[in-house]
Amino acid sequence: MAHKKLGRQTLVFEKPPRIISGATIVGDMEGKGPLGKFFDIVIKDDTWGEKTWEKAERKMFEESVRLAFEKVNLNPERMDCMLGGDLLNQIITASFAAREIKAPFLGLYGACSTMAESLILGSMLTDGGFFDVTACVASSHFSTAERQFRMPLEMGGQTPPTAQRTVTGVGCSVLASSNYEGECIMDNIFVTGGTVGRVVDMGISDANNMGAAMAPAAVDTLVNHLRDTERDISYYDLVITGDLGSFGSLLFSDMCKEKGVDLGDRHLDCGNIIFDKNQNVDCGGSGCGCSGSVLNGYLLKRMHEGDFERAFFMATGALMSPTASMQGETIPGIAHGVILERGKL
Amino acid sequence: MKKLKREQIRYKEKVDAIAPKSKTLSGCIRAFIAGGLICMLGQAIGDVGSLLFSFSETDRASFTSIALIFIGALLTGVGVYDNIGAWAGAGSIVPITGFSNSIVSPAMEFKREGLVMGVGSKLFTVAGPVLVYGISVSILIGLLTCLFS
Structure with missing residues (x-):
């Protein structure tokens, strides 16, 4: 009998995990927005020195994970698991970044719900006693998403007023189990x-x-x-x-x-x-x-x-x-x- | 099309009723201005061409089209045409410069995937349907003209 479940869809953790660190990297336009000063890194050029936008998004993903761990003096390769995803086919951003990070990896696709999906799953695995430190990551990139889902970037056309702009950005949260005693930038x-x-x-x-x-x-x-x-x-x-x-x-x-x-x-x-x-x-x-x-x-x-x-x-x-x-x-x-x-x- | 349930239809009606709408009038005016300016430019190119090279009527038309296609491609390449398009809408899509934009923009976008599977196969992703049906209809009209004249 599942004893950590309430009602039909809700989970309650016995030993709630903490979010001990986080990192963000965003594009130029997001950096110029009202929240610009809160992000760790703002990239001025949307390829970030890479040959393709896909490679740039991958680099953003990887660097944000490294940065989130660096903030609490942990080596990302030592984490128990990384859970993350993005919008591209075969979630190439997350899985190719995981290739570099070399930590155990569970790839997720939940379209734009990935951040919450990774936090839920990460917390379940932590509360369940399987993992001590996990990274939950979600990323998207305006230019990679446009070419996959819509029109080429230089194509001249209009968007209807209900349209939204895909954010170039990645966010990484580091989850730790309740008995984790290492450094943290957020303790509560x-x-x-x-x-x-x-x-x-x-x-x-x-x-x-x-x-x-x-x-x-x-x-x-x-x-x-x-x-x-x-x-x-x-x-x-x-x-x-x-x-x-x-x-x-x-x-x-x-x-x-x-x-x-x-x-x-x-x-x-x-x-x-x-x-x-x-x-x-x-x-x-x-x-x-x-x-x-x-x-x-x-x-x-x-x-x-x-x-x-x-x-x-x-x-x-x-x-x-x-x-x-x-x-x-x-x-x-x-x-x-x-x-x-x-x-x- | 998928058949919608009643609650879906009701939701769609609600969304349609309150969704922010495109500004049709100002959109039309901007399209008229931009489209008109592009056509004026075409007229000027044709006139200058005829004056300098004393073109025949068909040569003049070809010269104007080639020049406009070049301008459209150039403005796409330097990253200006998408801004024009965002302001002008159909005004810059309908003239031949828009056709040029619709071919050059995928070419630029997919060059990283290589010349064959990238540029080669994606070049007509936007303009493809226009070509397919444009050519099909012209064949049909050609046949009809042949039959009835």
Whole structure:
């Protein structure tokens, strides 16, 4: 009998793992955005000295992991496992970076929900007593994603106002078990539980309206989480979504209200805060790296300083594929939730 | 197309009703200005060509097309045409410069995958359908003209 599960989809950890370190690397445009100063490295050139964008994204992935471990004086090759993913076919960013890092590796694909997916799985493996130190990583790159999912970069055209811009960025969190005694840059952020999302498809087929495709999944996960835990939304100071963007956020809070959950002013969307309105990004940022970099670069730092005590972090993913879209399929969405709580050891 | 369930249809209707809309009027005006300017440029190139080289009508048309295709390719290569396109929309897609942009941009994008499987196979990813159906329709019209004239 599973004794760490609540209700249908929620997990509660007996010995909650801590997030002891994190690192972020973002592109130039993200660096010029409102959160620019919170990121560890801002790359000025989107190839970062490499021959291709794919190689650049891979380098960002690898360097962020190395940096996150360097901050706590650990050797990344000694970690128990790396869990991570990206948006590219066969998750080449994550797996090719893992080739260099040489740590045991579990590759994940959850579209833009990867950051939360890796945190849930990493925490389960840590709480289960399998691992002491794991890295959870998610990355995306504007130029690699555009060429895989949309049009060539130099192609001159317009985007509809519901479109979002894929974030060039990578975020890495280092999770440690409750009895870890080494160095840490954050000592009070625990992953106390999580809710595994369901795939929800509400019939949106427009690849330029990902916010609308993902919002129902985020509502589903949040509502089921509250039902499973028998908590009221007021338990959380902040509900963080990954990349619903401004239009998706509007739908999200609207639908939550319809289900009897009044978010009030406790909702924050990473895609809404990474870019400035005048950066010409339509509805905001998207991609695995959006929630990955905003969580690790900005939100965890604020939480560490005590700006909020409890947060429900839901990275949202649109599980679309260009092939499926051409075959007339609609876009399924998913959202995984992670409970982040401040506490004492 | 996949058949949608009732709740999906209701959600889609809601999304369509409140989604931010493209600004059609200002988009049309910008497309008119940009498209008009490109056509004026074409006219000027044709006039200068006729004046300098005293072209026949067909040579003049070919000269103008070649010059515009070159300009489109050059502006794509130096990374300007996508900015024009973001402002002008259809105004810079419909003229022949847009066709040039749609071929040069994948060529630039896929050169890292090599000359055969990269540039060679991806060159017409955007312009391919236009060529396929453009040529098919012209063959059809050619046949019809042949039959009925």
